[in-house]
Amino acid sequence: MSLFSVPQNWFVTQGEGNCTSLRALYYPPVKRETVKEDQIRCGEHSDYGSITLLFQSHEGGLQVMNRKGEFISAPSIPGTVLVNIADLMQRWTSDVFVSAVHRVLLPPEGDLRTRQSLTFFVQPDNDAKISCCDGSNKYPPVRSWDYLQSRFNDTYGRT
Numbered sequence: 639m640s641l642f643s644v645p646q647n648w649f650v651t652q653g654e655g656n657c658t659s660l661r662a663l664y665y666p667p668v669k670r671e672t673v674k675e676d677q678i679r680c681g682e683h684s685d686y687g688s689i690t691l692l693f694q695s696h697e698g699g700l701q702v703m704n705r706k707g708e709f710i711s712a713p714s715i716p717g718t719v720l721v722n723i724a725d726l727m728q729r730w731t732s733d734v735f736v737s738a739v740h741r742v743l744l745p746p747e748g749d750l751r752t753r754q755s756l757t758f759f760v761q762p763d764n765d766a767k768i769s770c771c772d773g774s775n776k777y778p779p780v781r782s783w784d785y786l787q788s789r790f791n792d793t794y795g796r797t
């Protein structure tokens with residue numbers, strides 16, 4: 639089965655309950671004298687789930703890595719929402735959709751504006767078995783909940 643012939647609702651629901659969440663971020667003003675070498679506002683990363691809806695205020699700073707491995711600016715366009723592919727979606731589609739590595743840069747020197755963003759992380763249902771939709775097994779099947787917990791543990795450390 640290819641990505642283009644998956645049954646309707648394949649990506650929609652496979653159980654009850656999921657870890658979909660909303661994050662509100664506030665980036666305070668940046669005083670240049672306190673900035674450390676190589677500091678940025680949000681370090682480069684990819685999101686874990688299926689897709690992320692990103693609402694950003696208009697100061698800019700978000701960059702997304704293109705397929706050549708270069709970061710390009712993704713400015714905020716009024717009235718739009720940015721949709722990022724995340725890691726489980728890349729696995730699910732067997733790399734047809736590629737998870738977007740992204741980061742947020744510091745504002746230019748002297749720009750003391752704050753920045754705000756809202757990220758809506760859409761996660762597959764907890765019991766969903768994420769296996770390559772083309773049947774290739776390029777990535778071993780994984781339960782959504784287990785995958786997310788392992789990523790959270792890697793990021794925040796085990797308790």
Ligand SMILES: O=C(O)CCC(=O)C(=O)O
Nearest residue numbers: 661663694700742755757
């Ligand atoms: O603040 C932003 O624009 C990006 C935030 C982000 O990438 C995240 O919360 O995962």
Ligand SMILES: [Fe+2]
Nearest residue numbers: 683684685740
């Ligand atoms: Fe992110």
